[in-house]
Amino acid sequence: MQEIANHHAPLAMKFTVLKSKLVEAVGHVMKAVSSRTTIPILTGIKITAGFGITLTGSDSDVAIKSFIPLEEDGNENAKIEAAGNIVLQSSFFFRNSSGSCLMIKSISKLTAD
Numbered sequence: 001m002q003e004i005a006n007h008h009a010p011l012a013m014k015f016t017v018l019k020s021k022l023v024e025a026v027g028h029v030m031k032a033v034s035s036r037t038t039i040p041i042l043t044g045i046k047i048t049a050g051f052g053i054t055l056t057g058s059d060s061d062v063a064i065k066s067f068i069p070l071e072e073d074g075n076e077n078a079k080i081e082a083a084g085n086i087v088l089q090s091s092f093f094f095r096n097s098s099g100s101c102l103m104i105k106s107i108s109k110l111t112a113d
Contacts, residue, residue: 014081014104015049015079020100022068025068029045029056041087042060046086049085
């Protein structure tokens with residue numbers, strides 16, 4: 001299991017997803033992700049964890065969304081411990097990771113006093 005985290009900041013989002021489901025969803029949205037742009041955010045994939053996991057890729061002209069339900073045909077696809085949003089560079093998804101699940105955690109670096 002590959003994990004992204006910073007243990008010194010409050011947790012903003014955390015979920016575990018079947019790698020096969022994530023790979024399938026990333027494959028769909030990558031068709032819209034721009035590989036060459038002067039706008040860095042367009043090289044990323046937005047992940048929203050809530051009542052399922054939604055991935056969004058865009059090149060500013062076209063956007064593609066893919067949804068991973070928490071459960072499908074009685075099988076658990078994902079478990080969300082803390083809902084939230086994050087944009088990860090598309091290159092993140094091509095890194096080699098072992099196991100059948102992937103855990104993603106994001107942290108909030110902005111705090112209000």
